[in-house]
Amino acid sequence: MKIERYRRRNNKNIILEMTPLIDVVFLLLIFFLVATTFEDVDTGIKIDLPQSTIREIKTVKEVQLSLTNTKEIFIKYQEGNESKKILVNKANLQRKLAQILSNSDNKAVVISGDKTLDYGYIVEIMTLSKEAGAEQLDIDTIFEK
Known part of the structure; x- marks a missing residue:
């Protein structure tokens, strides 16, 4: 098989412009970045949640307690526009949670x-x-189909 190069009538080689190709690559990159779903990467806490067949999605805007399998307790809360996460133990959980809830509506x-x-x-x-002042308690689970 013989591969022939196409030439223009005036015998000049065809030059492929790179600028439009680079523009297309950048547009695809932006599209994939925007279309990708991200997990909540700021938690960093490994928790294996129990499963439930009830599906109710709530967005945590105020206070969340994360309990790990080693009984570490993390309090995640919003303070203004900033999300904060602190490690507490069972002895000072009530005091710290009362302080956070007193500043929250x-x-x-x-x-x-x-x-x-357990x-x-x-x-x-x-x-x-x-006892710290929580008026409503919710348990977080994973939805099982």
Whole structure:
């Protein structure tokens, strides 16, 4: 097989312009960046949530307690436009949570606990949250189809 090069009538080679190709590549890159869904990367807390067949999506705007399988407690909350996350222990959870809830209009607390945690431990955290001033407690789960 013989591959022939196409030439113009005036015997000059065809020059492929690179500027439009670069523009197309940048447009594709921007499209894929915008179209990609991102996970919540600022948490950094490894929690294996229990599964549920009930699907109710709530956005956490105020206070979230994250309980790891090693019984570490993280409080994630909004302060103005800034999202903050602090590590507390069970002894100072009530005091710190009361301080955060006193500065907040919404007194709802979402508890995201690892599924391997003891039920009694979760109840203790719920009790401490109520004593700190939480008016509504929600348990976070993963939706199972």
